Amino acid sequence: MRIQVEVNEALQDYVASISLREPEVLKDLRAETSKLPLSLMQISPEQGQFLSLLVKSTGVKKALEIGVFTGYSLIATALALPEGGTVTALDISEEWTAIAREYAARAGVADRIDLRIGDARASLDALLAREGEAGSYDFVFIDADKENYWAYYEAALTLLRPGGLVVVDNVLWHGAVLDPSAQDSETVALRAFNAKVRDDDRVELSVLPVADGLTFALKR
Ligand SMILES: C[S@@+](CC[C@H](N)C(=O)[O-])C[C@H]1O[C@@H](n2cnc3c(N)ncnc32)[C@H](O)[C@@H]1O
Numbered sequence: 417m418r419i420q421v422e423v424n425e426a427l428q429d430y431v432a433s434i435s436l437r438e439p440e441v442l443k444d445l446r447a448e449t450s451k452l453p454l455s456l457m458q459i460s461p462e463q464g465q466f467l468s469l470l471v472k473s474t475g476v477k478k479a480l481e482i483g484v485f486t487g488y489s490l491i492a493t494a495l496a497l498p499e500g501g502t503v504t505a506l507d508i509s510e511e512w513t514a515i516a517r518e519y520a521a522r523a524g525v526a527d528r529i530d531l532r533i534g535d536a537r538a539s540l541d542a543l544l545a546r547e548g549e550a551g552s553y554d555f556v557f558i559d560a561d562k563e564n565y566w567a568y569y570e571a572a573l574t575l576l577r578p579g580g581l582v583v584v585d586n587v588l589w590h591g592a593v594l595d596p597s598a599q600d601s602e603t604v605a606l607r608a609f610n611a612k613v614r615d616d617d618r619v620e621l622s623v624l625p626v627a628d629g630l631t632f633a634l635k636r
Pocket residue numbers: 457458459482483484485486487488489490506507508509512534535536537559560561
């Protein structure tokens with residue numbers, strides 16, 4: 417038997433009450449995003465704060481995000497960067513990223529963000545083709561379409577320097593990865609992704625069953 421506290425809503429509220437230090441601009445962004453039908457795609461404020469802590473504690477200067485939506489994780493990352501730090505951000509939606517742009521400006525971090533609209537695989541190919549990009553990133557956050565996670569992860573490993581970190585969201589997919597009857601394309605892709613990362617000796621690995629499941633892979 418392993419100790420695993422059951423994280424119900426009351427405990428989540430307690431965790432927020434003892435730890436959450438959400439900037440006003442991110443609170444406002446959450447309120448605005450909650451009006452959208454797909455608002456559940458947004459990471460939680462606790463997760464945003466954790467990303468921020470990671471970025472600060474590992475001294476990230478050059479970051480990449482794949483999957484922006486309305487910008488919560490992007491702005492949390494940008495706010496955590498040191499002076500001169502940058503984050504390249506990829507998303508296919510003009511509509512959702514317009515909100516991200518607006519709130520990045522309000523947060524005073526628009527000049528740290530290079531937002532590229534288009535299919536992320538094509539944007540990554542363009543990045544990879546640019547001289548000096550491979551091996552130059554400190555941090556990558558993957559949170560876009562699940563079917564392409566392996567392609568995003570491979571690109572991330574090329575773009576990261578040795579010792580750079582890739583964080584991947586939703587790897588437990590609300591538990592569906594364990595349900596043999598779940599055969600939709602996202603679940604199937606996530607199962608395959610998890611198994612391949614497990615066997616990938618190019619990285620140090622940790623998977624945490626928090627939020628919707630997070631993978632941390634440190635490039636060797
Ligand atoms: C889960 S949301 C990202 C949530 C975001 N990290 C946040 O903190 O709110 C996934 C995003 O991936 C984007 N996306 C889906 N397929 C994509 C693709 N092929 N290329 C680029 N972006 C894609 C969607 O437009 C959506 O904004």
